[in-house]
Amino acid sequence: MTYKTQMEAARKGIVTPQMEIVAKKEHMPIETLMERLAKGTVIIPANINHKSLDPEGVGEGTRTKINVNLGISKDCNNFDVEMEKVNKAIEMKAEAIMDLSSYGKTREFRQTLVEKSTAMIGTVPIYDAVGFYDKELKDITKDEFLKVVRTHAEDGVDFMTIHAGLNRATAERFKKNSRLTNIVSRGGSLLYAWMELNNKENPFYEYYDELLDICREYDVTLSLGDACRPGSIADSTDASQIEELIVLGELTKRAWEKDVQVMIEGPGHMAINEIAANMILEKRLCHGAPFYVLGPIVTDVAPGYDHITSAIGGAIAASNGADFLCYVTPAEHLRLPNLDDMKEGIIASKIAAHAGDIAKGIPNARDWDNKMSKARQELNWEGMFQLAMDPEKARRYRAESMPENEDSCTMCGKMCSMRNMNKIMEGKDLNILRD
Template sequence: MYKTQMEAAKKGILTPEMKRVAEKEFMNPDILMERVAKGEIAIPANINHKSLMAEGVGNGLSTKVNVNLGISRDCPDVDKELEKVKKAIDMKVEAIMDLSSFGKTEEFRKKLIAMSTAMIGTVPVYDAIGFYDKELKDITSDEFLEVVRKHAKDGVDFVTIHAGMNREAMEVFKRNKRLTNIVSRGGSLMYAWMELNNAENPFYERYDELLDICEEYDLTLSLGDALRPGCTKDATDAAQIKELITLGELTLRAWERNVQVMIEGPGHMAIDEIEANVKLQKRLCHGAPFYVLGPLVTDIAPGYDHITSAIGGAIAASAGVDFLCYVTPAEHLRLPDLEDMKEGIIATKIAAHAADIAKKVPYARDWDDKMSKARADIDWETMFSLAIDEEKARRYRKESTPEHEDTCTMCGKMCSMRTMKKIMSGEDLNILRD
């Protein structure tokens, strides 16, 4: 009947995944199906990911949050990363990207896919060096594609593929000097491979074969921004825009094959450039869902980049970005631990929710209205239950207990909520008296 969600939508078939997304997002199923058919909404759902609770990314839907995990040479502990997976799922993230680059990558990926209700993404080029136990230069074009097939067969829902950095884009990059060169890990690996072998990017050169794999497993392409800016100075430069133009062309080719696409974006970027970048991406990439890392709006805050990212993410998502990749306090410093991950998720969820209010996502504001009523009523239990981080809210109140239950230690009996509640209900106001 159909191979991919996009093909089903074009044929007017409402899949179980579409039904779930429509119900969750309070969207008319016919409108959802129309937008999936156009490519404005992607539902990453590999046919082999059996535990998946499908999510939609794109036009008119709530802003989704991704968490990066994975083992590395310095931190190869599979069980420790699986603890993070469990926590991320408990915190209801919509996506987890496995960025494993060393060690038991296949073991971790298969366990992750088996247990995860969230959609799973990978960057296959990260896995290639360890999988083949070869130096980068010696990996063949065939082998790069075979790793993608392996990930697809395992059940990965979307893959980051840096197909837009072709030889033309490399020349533009070389002619336009940057402060931080190429900061994308996958992008730098592909650039190095192309230079070392004096060859074209295999994912660009053999794009149709890549689409064959995607179509077979309903694998969504997340077209990576190999030339994204790694500092605010490099943002919106010639190399970034050249790659974006190519990604738009590759998007149309994928849609012709009924392969779903998301476009990845910057990166580091000054606040005043964010909205224009979102509009440019949406125009050049024909309304495809936009997935950004940050953007980080300043380069001076190692240890606090979850904040710099949340600022940029809220602005980007309110301007039309559909999917935010979290950034943790450990960004630029080390592999995040469990607490770093939690702080990154919370910061990114705040950014996503703030944007959803601005985007008029159905019922997004209701959460805030319920919290505001609980504050007006001085209903602490309801406030805690509605908090984005209930544990922290409860802990903060417990650590500084007020003399009177209907106050906190900031304002005491001068609390404005307490004052107005008493006066508006006709009660006497006692601030100094017991």
């Protein structure tokens, strides 16, 4: 038996090498994984041309995954700097890297990235289109848009963000319902502009079947983009966002009919009290397809700290069903993130993802925390460092302020509760004041 995509293989009862790896990573019976792949509630983004990939599952019953954005822009087009970020993201075990390059040698960067990355790779082809053809947005044809998609697929990209849900009807809904921040999705705004300038339907919506054929040929997972995601808490859960989500649900079913894997992209900026309801809405309207969220960023007033605002929202989203978190760095809304910004964003996103996994009851999620608690109870500093999400920072903080007594820290000294409880439980004297 032959198959084109992971979804088709699961529907035919074929166990792929990628399924075997994911099932082992997730402590999930292979039969359960295949059932969820067949339904579309789990995806394994794995382009047939991405040979270095260490595959991951995203969706129902799997660990919450994180994505790192990077890439070359016109203002910051240093190939080597962005590749250094790639190396750090892989070292820090980010499960996905999105190449958002929009200027210069985009294909060379993308091909190098795919060749070396064990993480799954995503792109947004419309970002690349203007530079690819060296022509104004208005003049790009539907065939040219689809050619860029095919080029990215040939290069080995595992998932692509395509804003196919922003059709003429969605655009009209947007026009009739004013927003504080309009359309903040870069890809969404480009497509909206193309539609308005040409008075035509979104080519990715009108020629959706051709798009699906490309995805099926290379087993590219379709990441249905949220062009109308809220860019401020004032715009969240509004008519434009919900209208697009309904369309994305319809497009999801059409993709599944062709065995194309799908995930849905979501907000965005959103007040805390709306997050849980939005997770339910997506799962309901998009038939349980995996949900990929940016944050959500829970307040608009903390530029320089949006890795924190997004981690708060990400933890709540993950605990309520989000499957994939796009990281946000301290540089969000301000500039292209540097290496240190990227690291801060990765750690914040990993904290949110793990907190969500504990709440969702993901198998073995709590084991990590229990091992850390045991090391703390034993005052086993080396054990704590090895278990830490960021061992380097934990070691540095300890070294910067060493205590007089090894079995304590400079916060509590001999009044350390762990130290004193251990001594009392062992029937020993405390000697808090004595040497």
